[in-house]
Amino acid sequence: MDSDSERGIGRRRLLRWGGLAGAGVVAYGVSPATGRPGHAGTYKSQPDRIPPDTRPGGAYDRYIAKLAAEDRFSGVVLLSHRGRTVLSRSYGMADKEKGTRNHEGVAFNLYGGPFLSLSIVQLAQRGEVKLWDTVGTYLTGFAKEIAEQVRIHHLLMGTSGLSFPEHDHQRVFGSEQEQLEYYRQYTRQARLVAAPGAGSNKPGWGAEVAVQIVEAVTGMTFWDYVHEHVFGRCGMTGSAYYTRPQWLADEHIAHSYMKQADGSRVDAVRNLDKGSTHPGLAGQNNARNFVPDGGFVTAPDMVRFAKALYDGTLLDPPWADVYTSVKAPNFRGSPGFSTYGPPAHIVAGQWELSRGGIHPGSCSHWSIYPDTGWVGVILANQDDIPLQEIAGKQRQAITGTSPGGGR
Known part of the structure; x- marks a missing residue:
């Protein structure tokens, strides 16, 4: 591991994800070790290229549409490059009783927030x-x-x-x-x-x-x-630690739909007597908390968070290093490295910060690629979402690696 990797995901390098492009320095494909172009990015020969699999109508877009058609996805996916939306798709209902559809401005229950x-x-x-x-x-x-x-x-x-x-x-x-x-x-x-x-x-x-x-x-x-x-x-105006009464009343908060033993799905916040049937969450219902664990976020707000993490809004440069730098190999049984923030992985020669997981009736996964300026967000509001598979397809679209590979 080179000296820059030993320091972790350095703030000096992270700022390249958007701030220096306008000054004549190409963010996509900058070497983390040397600061010279042409080492880190998967598409280093074409720094401004948007991979075709990330575009509307591309492989990732078609994959999510197929899942939604099979009733295996309800929620929002978003891909952003240097703060600009490349792909945004919404499927399913935020509140079936009120007939409110999911859309980009809907907030979903977040797992494992940073x-x-x-x-x-x-x-x-x-x-x-x-x-x-x-x-x-x-x-x-x-x-x-x-x-x-x-x-x-x-x-x-x-x-x-x-x-x-x-x-x-x-x-x-x-x-x-x-x-x-x-x-x-x-x-x-x-x-x-x-x-x-x-x-x-x-x-x-x-x-x-x-x-x-x-x-x-x-x-x-x-x-x-x-x-x-x-x-x-x-500027995360759609995100908050909403209370249970707000969850019931606010139409821009997606309800979580828990699968039951008979195969049906029930609204978690309207059925506090019902619980999850997921093996690791059996009987649980996050809506029983007055302020549900994890809070609620919108997909665009997670892109705003990523930008603010790297432009000095949230932390001064040395302290951003403290937050994101690698401290140790990941002890959680998965590949990668532990930081104070989200776990870090090396994917196709670049860093990926990501975290995902499930609450009863909802799940989420978000990834930040600071070397190239990509952010991927997956927010869903029903059980039985193939979250790990979706995250792998997202990674493949952004980096060109095989699903789950390249680490």
């Missing part, structure tokens, strides 16, 4: 936290060994060594305060079962603990902090 770790790094930039501080520096009520040994760095890396009891997934929260108090008490039941930093994210990384550090330092709920310091700064 906003928590980003918030911590923002606070570190401002000198309000130190990444090597322990949990006990900011929070009380934890066992002594946790308070004194588990550090913020461990929480962000998934190497805290913490184990938590099973959540009460059947509980329906009636207010923000009730939900906040539940999680405050829940995290204090944590046990330290492995040495912090030992190299494994099992059996839990403690996101709820990191959330409470943000709240303790800022005096705001985590949701309010993200609204002001992330969504507000990026």
Whole structure:
């Protein structure tokens, strides 16, 4: 691995994704190691070329249309190059009862958003936290060994060594305060079962603990902090940590449709007594949270987030390096590398930052290719979406690799 790779996805290089093209430097195909054109990009001989598979009518577009026709996709896909939309497609219903169709401006329940770790790094930039501080520096009520040994760095890396009891997934929260108090008490039941930093994210990384550090330092709920310091700064006007009542009332928020044992799908937010039948989420329903986990985002807003991450809007250049740089091989059993933000992979000679996953009745995947300026977003609002397969097709369209390959 060259010296630039060892540093991770350097801010100096990331800025090339859009900011320098107008100054006569070609962003597509710039070498991350040397700064010279002609090394990193798959289409390095034609820096401005848009791969045909990414265009309307191309292979990726036809693939998504086929899935939708087979009732295997409901949602939005978007491909953007240097901030310009190349492909945007919407299928299915955002709210079947009201007859509202999915469209680019609809917000979907996001899995594994990058906003928590980003918030911590923002606070570190401002000198309000130190990444090597322990949990006990900011929070009380934890066992002594946790308070004194588990550090913020461990929480962000998934190497805290913490184990938590099973959540009460059947509980329906009636207010923000009730939900906040539940999680405050829940995290204090944590046990330290492995040495912090030992190299494994099992059996839990403690996101709820990191959330409470943000709240303790800022005096705001985590949701309010993200609204002001992330969504507000990026111009993500369609995205928010909406409450359950807002989810019911706002027609621009896609309802999540959970598959049931008889093959039918039910609206999660209108059927709090129903749960997922997915093996890893059995009985769960994210709408039981007063503020559902992950928040809600629109596809164009995720493109705005990508741009803001690299143009100084969210973090100063050195701190953007801290957020996106590779820290270690991925401990989660998949190829790639761990960062404080989304996992990083090397695909066809360029970096890919990506994260995906499922909530009951919804799923999401988003990818950022900082060397070439591509962003891919997949947002869906029903179960049984072949998310991994779609992500592979998206990667193939952008990079020219085989689905799931090139890493």
